[in-house]
Amino acid sequence: MPRAVREQQMMDAAVRTFGQRGYRAASMDEIAELAGVSKPLVYLYLNSKEDLFTACIRRESESLMAAVQAGVEPGLPADRQLWDGLQAFFTHTARNPDGWAVLHQQARAQGEPFVGEVAVLREEIVAFVTGLIGAAAREAHSDPALPDRDVAGLAQALVGAAEALAGWANVTPGVSAREAATTLMNFSWAGLENLMHGRGWQPRGD
Template identity: 70%
Template sequence: MGAVKTKRMPRAVREQQMLDAAVETFGRRGYMAASMDEIAELAGVSKPLVYLYLNSKEDLFTACIRREAKSLVEAVRAGVRTDLPADRQLWAGLRAFFAHTAQHPYAWSVLHLQARTHGEPFAAEVAAMREEIVAFVTQLIVVAAREALPHPRLRSCGGTPTAPDLAEREVAGLAEALVGAAESLAAWANATAGVTSRQAAATLMNFAWSGLGDLMNGRPWSPPPD
């Protein structure tokens, strides 16, 4: 009787296996210290096969960034139900963000630390992801402003309900600040024992929503005169 032939693994499955190993290695050791030998060994394949599938270390790292960025954005979007009140939408988005970064610490290290510090092509990939998340958060803030319309100080401008003191530039700035705070807090939470993703989300929600709530209700903080 002839030898039993093992079933070949589909290319797409094998490639994901290599990316899993690469994300862990890059996230744990850093881009410069990670070696293709180590990645191949962790993936259970030969180094030539890694090169055959993914061309080079640079292309492999880029593929890791793109996959993990897409996964994070999808997780945040999927976590938000648009039929909920504005504060619940923001809370759900934060919960999804912190849960994903906690469950995938190596991926978050790749996106937040490694990709931003090893050259413009890698940083540009992460910047594209960040722009998408900032745009999504901007819409959540616009929803909050829309819900606050019953307040007499609020009006409709150009067909889009907004607060008169909440100009387009300010909305964009608030979204940038919120995303930046979430990124830093996720890095801190992943490095701090005992901090859960829910606790991290609640910390930022308390920090952000108290201020946003006053702002939407016509009670902004005003700086003292120069």
Template identity: 65%
Template sequence: MGAVKSKRMPRAERERQMLDAAVEIIGRHGYTAASMDDIAELAGVSKPLVYLYLNSKDDLFTACIRREAAALTRAVRAAVRPDLPAERQLWDGVQAFFTYTAEHPDGWTVLHLQARTHGPKFAAEADAMRAEMAAFVTRLIASAARESHPACDLPAHEVAGLATALIGSAETLADWANTTDGVTAAHAATTLMNFAWSGLGNLMTGNHWTAPDPA
């Protein structure tokens, strides 16, 4: 099955090949169906070498989740320039998120779907990335509120809730965009901003929605 390496390669490069193969196999077939034989063959190494480098299938999966989480977070942060207005920062971050998930559909599936459906240990890895993103978006929303309306004083729990809602919407939209013909990353980003920014604008001007009177 797997081909034994024919030449020496730096450990980091060899490990990258294994993780690339694992992300592709798990992203397309699911964690349960993914076999170490198939991962080794796609990586061009022997199965014992995969175990030598990454210890077990669970450890390999964990390494995939951590790598994909770090790469997505890096892409979003790199796109956001702190010298720009907060609205532009949020837009750039949203675009970067959808661009990355569109360009790395297998990685997104590993991170968002597979990690969350195969036990708490793996879900916790994905949740750590989500918490980091939530903190980042919370700061952007708070900055946007201050810039747009200095007198606006949104409660901290409301800002955090808005950030959580925005991230949840982005994740769902990414799944939809990646499986719907003709929907680009730019389309998905614009849809999310149209959905979110109008509501944020109302909040910042004190125009809060209230529940209708049951009577």
């Protein structure tokens, strides 16, 4: 069997084991058995447990980002692009719950260097969403009304909400990717649209 195929089998087994058992509880013996190979072969191909976990984070990050980007068609209205991106995000996390558990739960719980690996993915997604919100502002105004700082803050809030909602959807029976995306659009887009048109909320008396 070609090395690349064998490595993917081991990575698949590792993601499943790390996602379901956690980084510390998972053993290389389990991963090797699930992949149908010997433990020395896992070490030969993927070095240490830390290196294997890092490789899993990078693979799952690239897969998620590619899915979101592929789900969005440039040139469509900003709300449709955001909707399509959210559907792609929730569809991917629902189809790959172990991969999402590795990214959203396990990596963040282990500290560095794993937190830094996940932070790279988050920055890419935030930048992507920032671009969509900025595009919406340009649609609403020939001279965008939202300052860059506000756009960046909204993108951070939206990505944080999507991360939390994906975790909840994956453990709540009957919640589809479409339902999760609709929930977040209803939560966020009305407020975003008001901001685009200068109807931002302010505390009473201020």
